[in-house]
Amino acid sequence: MDIYLPIAELSVNGLVIVLLGLGVGLMSGLFGVGGGFLTTPLLMFYGIPPAVAVASSATQVTGSSVSGAMAHWRRGGVDIRMGAVLVVGGVIGAGIGSIIFRALQKIGQIDVTITLIYVTFLTLVGLSMLIETVRTLRRQASGAKPAKMKRHNRLIAALPGRMRFRAAGLYISPLAPLIIGVVVGILTFVMGIGGGLIMVPILIYILGMSVSTVVGTSLFQIVFTTAAITLLHAVQSKTVDIVLAALLLVGGVLGAQLGARIAMNLPPEKLRMALAILVLIVAGRLLVGLTWTPTNLYTVQLAG
Amino acid sequence: MRRLLLLLAALVAAPAGAQVPPRLIADISQSRIDIVYTFAGAELLVFGAIQYPSGEAPEERPDIVMIVRGPPQSITVRKKNRVLGLWLNTDSVRFETAPSFYRAASTRPVEELVDEQMAAIYELSPEYLQLSPTGATDPAKISMFEDGLLETRRAALLYGSEPHGVDLVEKILYRARIDIPAAVPVGTYTVEVHLIDEGEVVASTTRTIDVEKSGFERDIYVAAQQESLSYGILAVSLALLLGWGASAIVRR
Numbered sequence: 001m002d003i004y005l006p007i008a009e010l011s012v013n014g015l016v017i018v019l020l021g022l023g024v025g026l027m028s029g030l031f032g033v034g035g036g037f038l039t040t041p042l043l044m045f046y047g048i049p050p051a052v053a054v055a056s057s058a059t060q061v062t063g064s065s066v067s068g069a070m071a072h073w074r075r076g077g078v079d080i081r082m083g084a085v086l087v088v089g090g091v092i093g094a095g096i097g098s099i100i101f102r103a104l105q106k107i108g109q110i111d112v113t114i115t116l117i118y119v120t121f122l123t124l125v126g127l128s129m130l131i132e133t134v135r136t137l138r139r140q141a142s143g144a145k146p147a148k149m150k151r152h153n154r155l156i157a158a159l160p161g162r163m164r165f166r167a168a169g170l171y172i173s174p175l176a177p178l179i180i181g182v183v184v185g186i187l188t189f190v191m192g193i194g195g196g197l198i199m200v201p202i203l204i205y206i207l208g209m210s211v212s213t214v215v216g217t218s219l220f221q222i223v224f225t226t227a228a229i230t231l232l233h234a235v236q237s238k239t240v241d242i243v244l245a246a247l248l249l250v251g252g253v254l255g256a257q258l259g260a261r262i263a264m265n266l267p268p269e270k271l272r273m274a275l276a277i278l279v280l281i282v283a284g285r286l287l288v289g290l291t292w293t294p295t296n297l298y299t300v301q302l303a304g
Numbered sequence: 305m306r307r308l309l310l311l312l313a314a315l316v317a318a319p320a321g322a323q324v325p326p327r328l329i330a331d332i333s334q335s336r337i338d339i340v341y342t343f344a345g346a347e348l349l350v351f352g353a354i355q356y357p358s359g360e361a362p363e364e365r366p367d368i369v370m371i372v373r374g375p376p377q378s379i380t381v382r383k384k385n386r387v388l389g390l391w392l393n394t395d396s397v398r399f400e401t402a403p404s405f406y407r408a409a410s411t412r413p414v415e416e417l418v419d420e421q422m423a424a425i426y427e428l429s430p431e432y433l434q435l436s437p438t439g440a441t442d443p444a445k446i447s448m449f450e451d452g453l454l455e456t457r458r459a460a461l462l463y464g465s466e467p468h469g470v471d472l473v474e475k476i477l478y479r480a481r482i483d484i485p486a487a488v489p490v491g492t493y494t495v496e497v498h499l500i501d502e503g504e505v506v507a508s509t510t511r512t513i514d515v516e517k518s519g520f521e522r523d524i525y526v527a528a529q530q531e532s533l534s535y536g537i538l539a540v541s542l543a544l545l546l547g548w549g550a551s552a553i554v555r556r
Contacts, residue, residue: 002343002344002486004341004343004344004486009487010487011344011345059539059540062540062547063546108382109392111393112390112391112393227540231533232536234528235533240536246542249546253550257551291390294384296452297385298452298455299382299393299456300379300380300381300382302379
């Protein structure tokens with residue numbers, strides 16, 4: 001089933017894209033992450049131009065996150081105030097990201113930068129997740145009580161203008177989540193990911209947010225930030241391929257629902273461990289790809 | 305078929321004359337290529353006839369070179385080098401007039417037909433393209449990057465040459481098939497046909513062909529370019545609707 005993508009300007013096998021969306025959706029439902037970290041590299045690997053892959057994958061993340069965000073919303077798992085601050089930060093970050101993206105594109109270093117950021121972040125996130133879950137599993141096996149988390153981070157407490165985030169159980173300066181939002185926003189724009197993978201551990205370990213609202217708030221932020229980023233890409237770089245996004249979404253939203261169902265019957269610690277390993281595999285594959293001698297040393301870029 | 309008949313009729317009616325160079329008549333199987341959502345490439349048939357002033361074909365077999373060329377682009381070619389074990393883009397050359405698409409077909413390899421100068425004037429095969437490099441002065445470097453460009457575009461099926469791609473019938477009729485890949489750039493293409501005799505181009509003719517997105521593909525593309533904000537909002541709405549719809553369906 002060949003389908004011509006009007007923005008990417010090439011013909012793809014529609015079924016492959018739908019299946020790719022389904023696979024990524026399954027992962028995202030299973031592990032509760034957006035799945036952008038899988039979509040973007042896979043699309044690029046399939047031959048979609050990086051700029052189109054990044055933009056269209058942001059659109060797909062919006063779709064695959066919205067149902068999760070709504071589910072969390074219904075049971076009160078979203079701290080709106082925190083979410084709003086993160087979104088504001090995310091949009092600012094997206095703006096900064098777009099400037100960085102264009103600058104890198106101009107000097108021809110965008111692909112390698114995207115890959116290196118991927119490798120760095122996926123390795124960090126994967127390793128910390130792996131260490132964390134192995135510890136928890138060991139603790140569960142020995143029957144020890146979980147160690148109490150430190151509720152205060154001196155640096156964050158020093159920031160001015162505290163604000164109460166009720167559902168999150170925090171009384172901190174909004175500057176902290178704002179900065180986090182900006183950083184994640186930059187990454188979202190440049191990498192085409194939702195950022196849940198990075199956001200969730202930061203909210204838990206650095207801000208000390210209550211675990212019950214973290215995933216919902218992160219999803220809330222992802223929906224709005226990726227929607228804003230889709231708009232930015234559409235207006236600025238004009239690289240959102242709606243046909244590609246639709247194909248990804250059809251598979252993605254179904255996969256996400258399916259994954260969420262399967263996840264209910266699986267122990268969360270084992271799931272996190274599996275996700276950590278998957279993340280590390282993706283990082284490893286990307287790193288190896290950078291060191292292999294390419295079959296063609298030359299690339300052609302249209303001068304804008 | 306009807307075109308072919310008309311063409312033959314024109315041939316028969318051709319007046320006889322001395323010392324007048326032959327004329328080339330050419331036509332293409334289609335005057336435009338519509339890129340629709342099922343577009344997976346196309347095959348162009350370029351055909352025509354050689355009209356000899358005497359009305360008789362010469363003793364020797366004539367030679368034809370045919371070129372299908374897309375609109376020129378200004379491009380940057382980058383080369384990767386190993387830096388600390390990683391392959392990074394380190395060097396680049398800009399070319400101001402690289403055709404976005406270039407395919408040649410001929411009755412015999414171009415080197416056997418003309419000398420280098422003639423091949424360069426008429427750009428008869430990819431190696432002889434005049435690419436107008438800027439940003440580099442070292443000829444060795446420029447030539448290296450030109451090779452890199454040709455290699456990359458050949459691999460993408462955008463450049464190519466068929467040294468025996470033109471078929472001749474009775475030294476009068478000629479035809480060639482040119483493959484247009486799915487990832488073809490849009491724009492107005494030219495089809496040049498050259499008749500070559502004793503190292504000289506003795507007759508030429510040119511046709512154009514429009515490669516355009518059409519129907520749904522075109523609407524999407526135009527919307528993305530001109531109504532980019534509405535297009536973006538549409539993309540976001542589609543994502544929200546599909547995401548929400550799937551969860552609503554599954555919950556039932």
